[in-house]
Amino acid sequence: MGKSILSKKFFLDKANTVAPKLLGKTLVRKVGSRTLYLIIIETEAYLGSHDLASHARFGKTKRNYVMFKDGGHWYVYFVYGMHWLLNIVTGKIGSPSAVLIRGGILLSKNSRWIDGPGKITKVLKINGSLTGRPSLKKSGLWIEDWGIRIERIKKSPRIGVGYSGKWAKKLLRFTVKDVSGRLKRLTQRT
DNA sequence: GCAGTGATCATA
């Protein structure tokens, strides 16, 4: 079973298709001489300008212009005066959609569960300098497929979008069931 | 439960 980098094609689909497919994929972050690995276990899809929970609802702005690019670019933005949030743009050029990466398992000799999008960027040392860059090795941040199979995926409403009316209720948050079991196995592997 | 923190967007 090889470890292949996800190609641009993977991200050209709709955000609600890409988001569950990202579960079990590995986010790879190279910073200096260190390489960090995070198995993605929680994502959310943001669909387009009609999605009233999405930044795309404002049309194209200085912040969100990256969402209008074709799939496979990073969209990183700053919220609440403190936190960077990491998204991967999805879809064809001009369709402003993206997937927010919200949770994962950080691999180390004591692998741990990182639950929350602001914590992910903190541990992986990600900030706005990556926004607009492609998901490729040369960017220092990319996604690989290690052949990890996710059998059971839970769908639930997205977090923190209560202002968006009916869009707050849509099941666009995707999580891996039995995360603690996976964590245990990954920890024992070392 | 809610304070912290500052960019962003709407309004003007």
Added chain:
DNA sequence: ATGATCACTGCC
């Protein structure tokens, strides 16, 4: 220029 809001976190 101003003010409300925010795809959050950590501590009460």
